[in-house]
Amino acid sequence: MRDESTPRVKTGLAEMLRGGVIMDVIDAEQARIAEAAGATAVMALERVPSDIRRDGGVARMSDPQMIREIQAAVTIPVMAKARIGHFAEAQILEALEVDYIDESEVLTPADEANHIDKWAFEVPFVCGATNLGEALRRIAEGACMIRSKGEAGTGDVVEAVRHIRSITGDIKRLSGMDGGELATAAKNHQAPLELIRWVAANGKLPVPLFSAGGIATPADAALMMQLGAESVFVGSGIFKSEDPQTRAERVVMATTHFNDPAKVLEASTGLGRAMDSLEARKLPEDQLLAGRGW
Amino acid sequence: MVAPLVGILALQGGVLEHAAHLRALGTEVREVRTPAGLDGLDALVLPGGESTTMTLGIAREGLEEPLRAFAASGRPVMATCAGLILLDRAHLDVLPIDCERNAFGRQIRSFEGDVDVAGIDGPPHRGVFIRAPKVVAHDDDVEVLATVEDAVVGVRRGTVEGYAFHPELTDDGRLHAAFVAQLRD
Numbered sequence: 186m187r188d189e190s191t192p193r194v195k196t197g198l199a200e201m202l203r204g205g206v207i208m209d210v211i212d213a214e215q216a217r218i219a220e221a222a223g224a225t226a227v228m229a230l231e232r233v234p235s236d237i238r239r240d241g242g243v244a245r246m247s248d249p250q251m252i253r254e255i256q257a258a259v260t261i262p263v264m265a266k267a268r269i270g271h272f273a274e275a276q277i278l279e280a281l282e283v284d285y286i287d288e289s290e291v292l293t294p295a296d297e298a299n300h301i302d303k304w305a306f307e308v309p310f311v312c313g314a315t316n317l318g319e320a321l322r323r324i325a326e327g328a329c330m331i332r333s334k335g336e337a338g339t340g341d342v343v344e345a346v347r348h349i350r351s352i353t354g355d356i357k358r359l360s361g362m363d364g365g366e367l368a369t370a371a372k373n374h375q376a377p378l379e380l381i382r383w384v385a386a387n388g389k390l391p392v393p394l395f396s397a398g399g400i401a402t403p404a405d406a407a408l409m410m411q412l413g414a415e416s417v418f419v420g421s422g423i424f425k426s427e428d429p430q431t432r433a434e435r436v437v438m439a440t441t442h443f444n445d446p447a448k449v450l451e452a453s454t455g456l457g458r459a460m461d462s463l464e465a466r467k468l469p470e471d472q473l474l475a476g477r478g479w
Numbered sequence: 480m481v482a483p484l485v486g487i488l489a490l491q492g493g494v495l496e497h498a499a500h501l502r503a504l505g506t507e508v509r510e511v512r513t514p515a516g517l518d519g520l521d522a523l524v525l526p527g528g529e530s531t532t533m534t535l536g537i538a539r540e541g542l543e544e545p546l547r548a549f550a551a552s553g554r555p556v557m558a559t560c561a562g563l564i565l566l567d568r569a570h571l572d573v574l575p576i577d578c579e580r581n582a583f584g585r586q587i588r589s590f591e592g593d594v595d596v597a598g599i600d601g602p603p604h605r606g607v608f609i610r611a612p613k614v615v616a617h618d619d620d621v622e623v624l625a626t627v628e629d630a631v632v633g634v635r636r637g638t639v640e641g642y643a644f645h646p647e648l649t650d651d652g653r654l655h656a657a658f659v660a661q662l663r664d
Contacts (some may be wrong), residue, residue, distance in 0.1 A: 190587070193607055195589075197607055282586075441489075
């Protein structure tokens, strides 16, 4: 009579995070600030993406002790990242009872051919995607939430926009196709036909679609929400800015009122300086994170 | 006959699923983010989500008093999960209840289970409990509608009802139907 970790329960948490902001934090102090500012969840990681970018080297799962301290500091859900394909890191995160595991391109991939078999876990997974085919491959592997990847750690929203427009645009195109065309679309997207058919019939992904990677301002959050994101992840954008608490509160406000320009104006006023940013288009190919995973 | 207008508090959370159930029952739906959004509503839903986030949003928007006044007006209110927490003595104090948050544990302990809900005929409702709360204390004038594993997970007083689980995440529309039926009496 009691069933844990059913698909409905795993996807259900993502559904309850809609319309909110998930914030990257590196310690308990930042986690408390994020919670007090109205974050719906925190992502526990040792270095935010802009620092990973600056430091170079191999980026791995965070120290479990740090994740435990963050779990003890807040009552909102705590997520943590595992490397692409690194199911042993994911097993550790499950043993820690994190609320969501992010199989993330922000960390250095551990397997160049395979993602984690996410069906094998009780804790739900979120995965990044740059296009519809990638999103559906992750869902076929068991992901319960998709986030458009963007280009993490840049403060440049252009890649997040490109990826969400690609995903929502391809969803719209499927809606007008007949059965034969859908079979071809499945081949072209390299995605299971069953999922392609579901998306065509329902006009959306079978799991919530959030957005990440380069969101730095309340206006960025409102933009992504208006483009069809159901929630936003903000990484370096908050705690690398001049006044993290105020910025965190205002990004939350702009995400709630994304369709109300007067409210987004209010949220955008008196914020202090944004994070130091990098123009994503000018990054050398080997420094781009979004191309990790496939 | 004009369709009833039901508001859903939309600061954050599982708004779409409630809206789908309510529309299927023939009501109009409005997302509520400000006090003005409560004007002219026949009923209100407080959805699931993160109660901390919603509490901060309610304070920021000046919604505390308007929400209390709405509940006191006798118009029906349905709350699920985080919405139930908002009703308790530590939050909006709409119902004389105390809730324990995340009372069944973290997400890995989230579950589905059969729940008999008072006033709902037929087989048990399949309750979806996601990082769900429990009602750990309540005054005598609060009616217990549902329990699971000896925990109180459904309550009502007057026209205000709250559940620790998510009927909106299931295909079982009976709880929403009973809620909307109050508007047609």
